[in-house]
Amino acid sequence: MMDPTTRRKRTHNEEVAALFLKHSSRIRGIILSMQPDFARADDVLQETFLTVSAKANEFEFGTNFMSWVYQIARYKVLEDRRRSGKTTEQLSLASIESLLAAESNLADDQHEERVEALKDCLTKLSPRSRQAIELRYAREHPASEIATVLGWTVDSVYVALSRARTLLAKCIDEDLRSKGVTI
Known part of the structure; x- marks a missing residue:
């Protein structure tokens, strides 16, 4: 049997993941606006989801979820740009x-x-x-x-x-x- 703290944490993480999935097309659009290569944007979206999942316990309900995710996505795009070394006109x-x-x-x-x-x-x-x-x-x-x-x-x-x-x-x-x- 799961203790109440673990159960609350799991529920919280599941709710954050559900919010991400609910807004995933919007998040993808934002990532695409920063990274216009579709394949790389999809990779960044996946990396963003993994980071959101890992940091879900840091998100406080009642605050702006999209703003929180946007900051994570922004850093993931920057990481992707550094790794690839490619610059595109954008x-x-x-x-x-x-x-x-x-x-x-x-x-x-x-x-x-x-x-x-x-x-x-x-x-x-x-x-x-x-x-x-x-x-x-x-x-x-x-x-x-x-x-x-x-x-x-x-x-x-x-x-x-x-x-x-x-x-x-x-x-x-x-x-x-x-x-x-x-x-």
């Missing part, structure tokens, strides 16, 4: 975090759909627009510094950022409408 983790922050209050299913749409839409921006977005939202550079880095005028930076945000918003809305998701 937005930095901070860029993704900044862009996803605006979506944090959406329902889980709508959030997942928006993350997928955002990933697709980011690839449709020109490389210079992606760079401007990253400099602004990931690295938090002011327009004057972005202008210096890109060799643009400050006004050009404001226009480029505005257009990029507008294009992303339109693209995401169109993508969601095509999938029948209510916006």
Whole structure:
């Protein structure tokens, strides 16, 4: 017979695992936004699950589960990048975090759909627009510094950022409408 402490610990760990499984497609989407290689993203998802399982007793119910898992996934992506030594053209983790922050209050299913749409839409921006977005939202550079880095005028930076945000918003809305998701 199992003692009450062991039983509570096992129940807690099972509940954490169930939460992970419930949100696994959303977690995978977040990982894919940081690691666009599907095979490597799936490996990172598995490593994230193993770490979440091993640290389940550290999670406190009533706190933000997705935030806790996101931090674990983020470190797993960084580990994967270091191990592979590969760099791919993608937005930095901070860029993704900044862009996803605006979506944090959406329902889980709508959030997942928006993350997928955002990933697709980011690839449709020109490389210079992606760079401007990253400099602004990931690295938090002011327009004057972005202008210096890109060799643009400050006004050009404001226009480029505005257009990029507008294009992303339109693209995401169109993508969601095509999938029948209510916006």
